[in-house]
Amino acid sequence: MRKIIIIAIYLILFSSCKKVPSIDEVLTDLKISQSEVLADGQSTVSISVVLSDKSSTDRRSVIFTTSSGIFTSSGSNKYTSKAEFENGILLAKATLRSSTEPGTIKVSVKPEFDSPLNEYILTASIIAKPSVPVSIKLEPSSFGIASNFLNEVQITGILKNSDGKFVSKGNNVLFENLLLSGISANGHFRNLQPTTSDSSKVGGYYSANLYPIGTKIKIKCTVLDSNGQRTIISDSLLLTINQ
Amino acid sequence: MKKTLAFNISFFILSVCGNFCYAQNPFYSESLIKYDLTTHKTDKPIPYDRSFTLVIDKLSSKNIIAVHAYQAKFKKGNRILVENSFRDCDGTRDTAAIKDVELKTNPYSDTLQIFFPPLKPNIDFDVKIIYNLQSKSRNLLFKVNSLISESDTTNAQKAFSDFFKSTLDALSNESYCSITSFAEYRIFYNSTLTSLYADISNPAKYNASDSLSENQITAIDVSTSQQVYDFKDGAYLLEVYKRNLFVQILLGNRDISKVFLPDEEVVTNLHYADIRLQNLESNIKYFDSVMKRIDRVISKGISAIYVRGTNIDLNITRTTLQTMRTCLKKNYIYLAEKMKVINTSIDKDPRIKQGVFLAGNTVSTDLKSAGGNLLFLDAGITNIIVSGLNNKAVNIPRLYWGISIYFRPIDKNTRQNRFKRNFDPKEYYGCHIKIDSSNGILKRDTTYGPDYGIVTKRSIWQHLALNVGITIGSIPNKDFENFYNNTSLLIGPAYRFRRAFKVSAGIALLKRSSTNPLISEKKVVVGGYFSTSVDIDFIQGIKDITSILFK
Numbered sequence: 011m012r013k014i015i016i017i018a019i020y021l022i023l024f025s026s027c028k029k030v031p032s033i034d035e036v037l038t039d040l041k042i043s044q045s046e047v048l049a050d051g052q053s054t055v056s057i058s059v060v061l062s063d064k065s066s067t068d069r070r071s072v073i074f075t076t077s078s079g080i081f082t083s084s085g086s087n088k089y090t091s092k093a094e095f096e097n098g099i100l101l102a103k104a105t106l107r108s109s110t111e112p113g114t115i116k117v118s119v120k121p122e123f124d125s126p127l128n129e130y131i132l133t134a135s136i137i138a139k140p141s142v143p144v145s146i147k148l149e150p151s152s153f154g155i156a157s158n159f160l161n162e163v164q165i166t167g168i169l170k171n172s173d174g175k176f177v178s179k180g181n182n183v184l185f186e187n188l189l190l191s192g193i194s195a196n197g198h199f200r201n202l203q204p205t206t207s208d209s210s211k212v213g214g215y216y217s218a219n220l221y222p223i224g225t226k227i228k229i230k231c232t233v234l235d236s237n238g239q240r241t242i243i244s245d246s247l248l249l250t251i252n253q
Numbered sequence: 254m255k256k257t258l259a260f261n262i263s264f265f266i267l268s269v270c271g272n273f274c275y276a277q278n279p280f281y282s283e284s285l286i287k288y289d290l291t292t293h294k295t296d297k298p299i300p301y302d303r304s305f306t307l308v309i310d311k312l313s314s315k316n317i318i319a320v321h322a323y324q325a326k327f328k329k330g331n332r333i334l335v336e337n338s339f340r341d342c343d344g345t346r347d348t349a350a351i352k353d354v355e356l357k358t359n360p361y362s363d364t365l366q367i368f369f370p371p372l373k374p375n376i377d378f379d380v381k382i383i384y385n386l387q388s389k390s391r392n393l394l395f396k397v398n399s400l401i402s403e404s405d406t407t408n409a410q411k412a413f414s415d416f417f418k419s420t421l422d423a424l425s426n427e428s429y430c431s432i433t434s435f436a437e438y439r440i441f442y443n444s445t446l447t448s449l450y451a452d453i454s455n456p457a458k459y460n461a462s463d464s465l466s467e468n469q470i471t472a473i474d475v476s477t478s479q480q481v482y483d484f485k486d487g488a489y490l491l492e493v494y495k496r497n498l499f500v501q502i503l504l505g506n507r508d509i510s511k512v513f514l515p516d517e518e519v520v521t522n523l524h525y526a527d528i529r530l531q532n533l534e535s536n537i538k539y540f541d542s543v544m545k546r547i548d549r550v551i552s553k554g555i556s557a558i559y560v561r562g563t564n565i566d567l568n569i570t571r572t573t574l575q576t577m578r579t580c581l582k583k584n585y586i587y588l589a590e591k592m593k594v595i596n597t598s599i600d601k602d603p604r605i606k607q608g609v610f611l612a613g614n615t616v617s618t619d620l621k622s623a624g625g626n627l628l629f630l631d632a633g634i635t636n637i638i639v640s641g642l643n644n645k646a647v648n649i650p651r652l653y654w655g656i657s658i659y660f661r662p663i664d665k666n667t668r669q670n671r672f673k674r675n676f677d678p679k680e681y682y683g684c685h686i687k688i689d690s691s692n693g694i695l696k697r698d699t700t701y702g703p704d705y706g707i708v709t710k711r712s713i714w715q716h717l718a719l720n721v722g723i724t725i726g727s728i729p730n731k732d733f734e735n736f737y738n739n740t741s742l743l744i745g746p747a748y749r750f751r752r753a754f755k756v757s758a759g760i761a762l763l764k765r766s767s768t769n770p771l772i773s774e775k776k777v778v779v780g781g782y783f784s785t786s787v788d789i790d791f792i793q794g795i796k797d798i799t800s801i802l803f804k
Contacts, residue, residue, distance in 0.1 A: 031769045065771035125770040126642050 030127045035062055037072070040119055040132040049178040050141035050171060051110040051208055054082060059119045059132060061093045061100040070094075071122035074104040078115040078138060082107050090122060110179040110208045112140040141178040143169040143206075143233050148245045154252035155227070158220040159198060163249055166213040167231045169206055176210030182234040183212045187227055195219060195227045218251060225251040282306040282368055293424065293612055301374035301615035302664040302709050304671070309382075312365040312609060314358055318383045320367050321352040324706045325377040325612070332612070334379065337704060339683030342697040351682060352702035353378070371672060371709040372615050374626065374662035378707050380611040383429055385600045390419040390607055392527060394599065397435075399524040401442050402450035410435045422610045429608030441605075445598045453591050454523040460580040461503035465573055467494055472558045472565035473574075477546035480553055484546060486510070486539065502536055503580050505529030505588065509536045526588050526595070533585040540578040547571050617662070626662035631655040633786025635724065635743060637761040639778060642732050642768060649730060649763075655722030655786055657747055657755065661714050665752055665788065672711035680704050720747035720757040722784065734764040734775045743782050753791035758783045 043056035061070060070093040074081060081089035082105040093102035106117065115136040120129070151164035165185070169177045183204050187195040195218065202214035218227055232244035282304045287296040290311045299305065324335040334350035341347050359366035367380065386394060393416035400409035413435040420430040432438050452458055465473075474487035492512045493502055501507040501520065506529060511519040521528045547567060557566050599605050617623035632654055641647040681700035689696045709715075722743035728735060735741045745759010761782040764775035 029768070036769060036771055062769070062771050064769070066773035069771045069773045121770040123770045123773075125768060127768050130770060 033128075033130050033132070036121060036130040037061060037119065037132050040117075040134050042117065042134050042136055044136075046137040046139055047108045047115075048141045048171070048173075048175070049108050049110050049112040049138035050173075050176045051108060051210070052175045053108045055106045055108065055136055057104045057106055057117055057119075057134070059093075059102050061102060063098075063100050065093070065100060069121070069123055070100065070102070072102045072119050073122055074102075074106075075118045075120075076106055076115055077117075078111060078113065079106050079109045081105065106136070108136075108138050110141070110176060110206075110210065112138050112178050114138070141171045141176060141210075143177040143181050143243055144172045145170045146183065146212075146231055146233055146243055146245045148229065148231050148247050150229070150247055150249065153247075153249060155216070155218045155249045156253045157218055157223070157225070157251045159217040160253065162200065162215040162217045164213065165199075165216050165229055165231075165247075166211055167245065169210050169212065169233065176208075177206055179206055179208060181206040182238065184232045184234055184240065185212075185214065185216075186230045186232070187216065187218075188230060190226055190228065195221075197227060216249070218249065221251045223251050223253060227251070288611060288613075290609075290611075295613065298618065299372070299613050299615050300664070301376075301662060302371045302667045302672070302715075304371050305369050306359075307367045307369060307380070307611070307613075309365040309367070309611070312382065314360065314362050314365045316384050316387075317358055317365070318385060318606060320356040320358055321381045321383065321702075322354045322356055322369075322707060323350055323379045323381065324353050325379045327377065332377065335706065337682055337706075342684040347683065349701065351704050352381075353706045354703045354708050356380070371667070372707050373709050375616050376707045377612070377614040377616065380613065381429060382609040382611070384607045384609070386420075386605065386607050390416060391596075391599070393419050394605070395525070395527040395595075397438070398442060398446055398450060398595070399526070401439065402454055402524040403522070413438055420607050422608065425610045425612075427608075427610055429606045431604040431606075432602075441602060445602075446595060449591050449595055449598075450524065450526075453526045453588065456504070456523060458587060459504055459584045461500045461584070463503070463573060463577045463580060464499035465490060465494060465570070465577075467491070468560045468563055468565050469570045469573065470494055471560045472567065472570060473543060473547055475560065476550045476555060476558045476567060477543075480550045480555060481546050486542070489513075489539070490543070499577075503577065503584060505533035505536065505581075505584060508532040509539045526592055530585065530588050530592060533581055533588065537578065537581045537585060540574060540581060544571065544574050544578065547574065623662070626664070627659050629657045629659070629663070629665065629718075630789040631657055631720075631722075631755055631786035632789055632792060633755070633784050635722065635757075635761075635782050635784035637724075637741065637743075637763065637780050637782045639733070639761065639763065639765070639780030641730075642766060647730060647733070649728055649733065649780075651724035651726065651728070651741070653722045653724045653743060653784065653786075655720050655743065655747075655755075655757070655784070657718035657720055657749070659714075659718045663715065663718075663749075665749075665790075668752065669711055669715060672709050672715070674711045676703075676705050676708070676710070678703070716749045718747045718749060718755070720745055720755070720759065720784070720786075722757075722786075728763070732766045736762045736764060736777060743784065745782065747786075753788040755786045755788070756784070757786065 037059055039060040041058045047053045047055050057074060059072060061072065071090050072093065074089045074091060076087045080086055083089055089104050091102040091104050093100045115138050116133060117136060118131050118133040120131040146167050146169050148165060148167045155161060155163050167183060169181055171177050185199055185202060185204065187197040189195050197216055197218045200215040200217065203212050206212055212231065216229060227249045228246050229249060230244060230246040233241045235241050284300065284303065284305045286299060286305050286307055288307050288309045290309055325332050326335050336348050337351045338346065338348045354370065357368045365382065393412065397409055397412040397416055400412050417428065417430060417433065420428045432441060470490045474484050478484045489509050489512050493499055493509060498507060498512065502509050504523065506521050506523065507519060547570065551567055551571065556568055557564050617626060635651055635653045637649040637651065638646050639649065681702060682704055685698050685700040687696055687698070720743065723740040724735065727739055741761055741763040743759060743761050745757050747755045747757035749755050759782060761780040762777055763780060765778045766775050
């Protein structure tokens with residue numbers, strides 16, 4: 011009788027004990043469409059993860075998180091995606107847009123509902139390669155300018171890579187103002203931004219020195235390499251003194 | 254100090270034991286139940302687990318040898334006695350119905366009152382009331398004996414058949430006389446009664462020599478009719494004289510008051526001791542009355558009377574009467590002693606008995622009452638212990654309702670000290686070995702019963718039940734959920750104590766969150782529980798009281 015009671019107690023205890031599920035029983039197969047991406051702020055990467063097909067209908071959401079870039083659907087570095095069946099596989103998807111900062115992007119995915127027993131997170135890395143400029147295009151706010159610093163013309167330069175997309179953050183350029191004779195026009199740049207930002211732009215506000223009306227001033231922008239040396243990539247425009 | 258303590262302990266034990274024994278006394282029956290012998294029905298249902306007294310108005314409590322109860326059962330529509338299989342002392346395996354209990358009767362009651370101990374539920378039983386042979390059957394058996402003594406075997410066999418039929422119960426057609434054949438009885442007769450009947454039928458054993466003369470008879474009639482009153486029965490003596498029947502009268506072969514009846518109706522022979530005793534009794538009375546009459550005459554100073562030219566001395570006549578009466582008395586005493594021995598021999602033999610059969614049961618008559626004796630409602634508090642998600646024990650205390658399913662019908666109003674733990678005498682089925690107290694030698698004896706098959710004994714089954722409970726209300730711990738419809742299920746053994754209270758422990762079924770974060774459905778898990786509860790009837794009583802107080 012005593013043995014029976016002890017066996018019964020053991021059975022109850024063991025039957026109520028539970029197994030902590032492994033990560034494979036929750037999330038598997040985190041896939042990234044490409045392992046490298048240009049850090050141009052425009053390129054995208056498709057990410058998908060497979061959920062256990064035993065998942066409850068109301069528990070099929072996962073949270074994607076990225077260390078850099080944004081998810082196109084949420085516009086932020088977090089995105090809650092609801093998994094759906096595709097060809098019999100329960101799949102949660104997200105699209106990551108790269109940032110303009112080169113480096114390693116860490117992408118992670120976890121269930122929306124936390125488990126008190128374990129952390130179920132899958133991670134992957136994407137190399138964000140620098141987006142190198144191959145062209146620059148200068149745009150003035152006006153082609154006429156007053157002499158003697160009476161007004162300013164906004165100069166904007168857009169750098170593009172070989173695909174015509176933005177370049178990575180941190181590309182430096184050199185702005186110069188020259189008379190047609192080749193000597194410096196001694197104008198003044200204000201609020202100059204010689205380094206590219208997220209929008210792949212450089213620029214500033216330019217005001218001209220005292221010159222007679224009709225004088226032409228050449229604004230030239232040359233892309234510098236990582237050592238600060240001029241490259242062959244440049245663009246220029248002419249401003250005319252008109253008052 | 255130690256002596257005082259020992260005395261107190263002894264007193265306490267004796268008091269408890271005494272009360273226990275006293276409580277088992279049949280006079281402490283809890284109810285009276287009347288049994289109608291004509292319908293074989295009781296006026297109310299026979300209870301189980303309660304002692305009671307069965308009153309049978311139409312039966313006498315006198316001359317009862319024993320009252321035995323046997324367990325009965327129905328098989329293929331027939332009511333039969335439950336048989337036990339046992340081994341006799343000679344090693345043979347035997348199967349027979351063994352008495353379950355020997356019942357006591359009230360010796361102070363004119364009507365039969367049988368005291369029953371608490372009986373088990375759902376049993377059928379037969380009660381056999383065993384008497385010594387009643388007068389009708391006994392007289393028939395005397396006739397058998399007389400015929401055997403006469404060597405009239407043919408008629409003796411017929412007479413035995415009549416005797417055996419007289420012992421049969423009219424309804425059950427059963428007999429408690431276990432000598433069922435004449436041959437078997439003849440063995441008993443030969444071994445026990447032969448010499449007695451030889452003496453009874455031997456004329457040399459009696460005095461039958463005296464007689465009265467015709468003149469003496471006339472003198473008695475004339476003198477007593479004149480001096481006392483008319484002697485109407487005087488003609489009996491004259492008839493005896495004329496037919497010379499004095500010897501028959503003195504031996505008791507004839508009743509003097511039936512002297513005018515045809516001989517074939519009234520004359521018996523020496524072998525019929527029982528009839529002769531009746532005749533002698535009648536004859537003694539007659540002679541007593543004659544002597545009283547003649548004494549009245551003599552007391553008036555008349556000592557002689559003249560009859561047919563002869564002077565008859567009344568004193569001599571009285572002496573003759575006295576001598577004849579003495580003969581009658583001696584013969585009567587001799588016969589009575591022989592009959593006493595015969596009766597004792599018959600009564601001593603356990604096979605020659607007569608019985609009345611009663612039938613009873615403690616079976617529920619309908620399903621509602623049957624269920625009411627098995628299922629009881631409780632309310633109480635339970636603590637469910639179950640492994641939590643983090644593998645630590647979680648305690649979930651809840652109120653609950655429970656149904657106790659007993660494994661046998663229960664009268665919850667009975668107290669367990671009403672039931673015996675051990676029976677005295679012990680259960681005997683077959684070979685019984687005991688030590689003879691006089692010489693310390695093992696003695697083997699085949700004993701048939703009692704086996705106490707129908708008597709309630711104190712056992713675990715009066716307290717053990719299967720508890721099926723459901724908790725009340727939702728579970729506050731979010732990791733858990735009730736098993737079904739906002740209730741969790743509790744199943745386990747329960748033990749009843751103090752009639753209304755119960756403790757139970759077993760398994761609890763409830764739902765727990767999945768450890769897989771992708772699964773929202775809670776899974777059924779098994780936990781343990783411990784509960785205490787109270788019978789709902791008990792709570793109802795408290796509720797009634799509180800409703801009065803707080804009205």
